[in-house]
Amino acid sequence: MKSLSRIAAVANTETRLASRNRWVLLATLILVLFALALAFLGAGPAGSRGASALTLTAASLATLSVYLIPLIALLLSYETIAGEIERNTLPLVLATPVRRSEILIGKFLGHIAVLSVATVVGYGIAGAAVTLVHGFDPGGALAWTRLIVTGILLGAVFVAIGILVSASTPRVGTAAALLVGIWLLLVVLYDLALLAGLIVDDGGMFTKTIFPLLVVANPGDAFRLFNLAALEASAPVGGIDGLARSLPFPPALALAALAGWLVVMLSAGLARFRRLRP
Amino acid sequence: MTNETLLGVDDLTIAFGSLTALDHVSLSVQKGERLALLGHNGAGKSTLFRAILGFLSLNTGTIRIADAAPGSERARRAVSYLPEAVAFSKALTGSEVITYFARLKGEPPRKALELLETVGIADASKRRVGTYSKGMRQRLGLAQALIGRPDLLLLDEPTSGLDPISRGEFYDLVDRVARQGAAVLLSSHSLTEVEAKTDRVAILSKGRLVAEGRLADLAGAAALPIKVRVRAKGADADALHAKIGGRRLNGRSVELDCGTGDKMAVLSRLAALGDVVADIEIDTPRLDDVYRHYSKPPAPGDAA
Ligand SMILES: Nc1ncnc2c1ncn2[C@@H]1O[C@H](COP(=O)(O)OP(=O)(O)OP(=O)(O)O)[C@@H](O)[C@H]1O
Ligand SMILES: [Mg+2]
Secondary structure, X not given: OHHHHHHHHHHHHHHHHHHHOOHHHHXXXXXXXXXXXXXXXXOOXXXXXXXXXXXXXXXXXXXXXXXXXXXXXXXXXXXXXXXXXXXXXXXXXXXXXXXXXXXXXHHHHHHHHHHHHHHHHHHHHHHHHHHHHHOOOHHHHHHHHHHHHHHHHHHHHHHHHHHHHHOOOOOHHHHHHHHHHHHHHHHHHHHHHHHHHHHHHOOOHHHHHHHHHHHHHOHHHHHHHHHXXXXXXXXXXXXXXXXXXXXXXXOHHHHHHHHHHHHHHHHHHHHHHHHOOO | OOOOEEEEEEEEEEEEOOEEEEEEEEEEEEOOOEEEEEEOOOOOHHHHHHHHOOOOOOOEEEEEEOOEOOOOHHHHHHEEEEOOOOOOOOOOEHHHHHHHHHHHOOOOHHHHHHHHHHOOOHHHOOOEHHHOOHHHHHHHHHHHHHOOOOOEEEEOOOOOOOOHHHHHHHHHHHHHHHHOOOEEEEEEOOHHXXXXXXXXXXXXXXXXXXXXXXXXXXXXXXXXXXXXXXXEOOOOHHHHHHHHOOEEOOOOEXXXXXXXXXXXXXXXXXXXXXXXXXXXXEEOOOHHHHHHHHHOOOOOOOOO
């Protein structure tokens, strides 16, 4: 009971800080603007047949979210512990009866709350706009719901990564630099390396066996794969995403991979934080 | 119950690599007692606080807080800490900061918020901390430390940044808390400041506890000489120096040391010199001289 109230106090303060610092507004705006741009400016739904506009936008949004959501999650969390070390408030907090695990869980939940609000509101507004213009269909609505829920899970993984890094360095600047590097590595360079592998291998062993596993092993790719696989034949996809057609395992494995990342990153963050000497 | 030890530090050594920040330090604070910790920059005051909070691993010795190990849940329930140079999130208001810490300590926030009144910043409680002056932020930190009637208050340089009147109010508050039974350990750079405001002082120098006790006893034990400065008439300090000895200060003055007992004898001898003396100044040792005496680096060859 006491423990829950302390977790709530930490989470509450984190969300309050995020909204005071305009992070909530900014994150929501980014998501809504990019989603609207995709829906109405891109090659988009207008010329295609077969799939509904809602479904098609959800498909392209799945690709975009892989870049945006991790970035927002990292921006929310990178200074959460390093900042407290710099301001010298961490010793103060750790001198109270609160446990370190409670602080970490509280911070995590606070950031997830902010991220969820931004994702639900941002993608919700965009989805509503698409429905208004192009009409409603249940399959499309399901795709959007799936996108939002798994998007929050993807965000949770990166919030956990942000907290881990924030607990690993006493400098906010170092944490920021590290996280830019991690974002580039996981979200951009990883895919490039996989593509390079595909080209070199040219349909050999790598493409058939290792490649699909490497794709689900990356949180961003796992997220995209799950969403695209669920859309099945209704949306045109290419590149790495073509894999969604020919998965050698059920797409739910991709979700399990995301959950695995979350558990490992949170545990690593907690281990780091427990060893921290303020 | 006046002899209940709330903080016991015994033979504590803390080393950071090759640097010994605390060197076999022992001290204790009883229920209702106020102990001032003094020492130069880098003497090890903040390190002692962090060790008591359980943030550091001890190289030798033990620390007990209300019979619990430092950092344990029981110890954390008993202590309240105000670190030096704390900067609360600028975006939160004063009452939000207090509510937050009250929740962390498991105390009712409503009661804790009354402390803003106690430290005199109730008017600003709805304003963001970013708009507070340095003294107001320090008061907010103090209010935070007072939440939930702690048994042991650890205040690291609590009066830095406070004006003289605020300092007075601060020590009144400490006095009140101590009379309610809390043990208070606070650090400061000025012996003058803590005089009559604390029960005992402990002086750290380069990590070693060089003096500990009641201030009057320390001043007595230091037995610092009274300095008598004599200015020669004309500019003839040489003649004066030849007559009375002592130290030449400049072309015109000579300085003598004398114990408290023979001050009058020295003065009457000087008066008898008549014309040679233009003026006499008497410099009795002040608290800061006592402090300097104890915290000066040990002379080479001194046994540790
Ligand atoms: N984490 C650390 N790593 C290495 N050295 C440290 C660490 N913390 C403190 N020190 C060293 O320990 C010594 C004591 O530092 P401490 O902060 O306790 O001094 P202080 O008495 O509080 O000084 P001040 O009056 O300036 O606050 C200093 O030489 C300092 O450099
Ligand atoms: Mg200090």
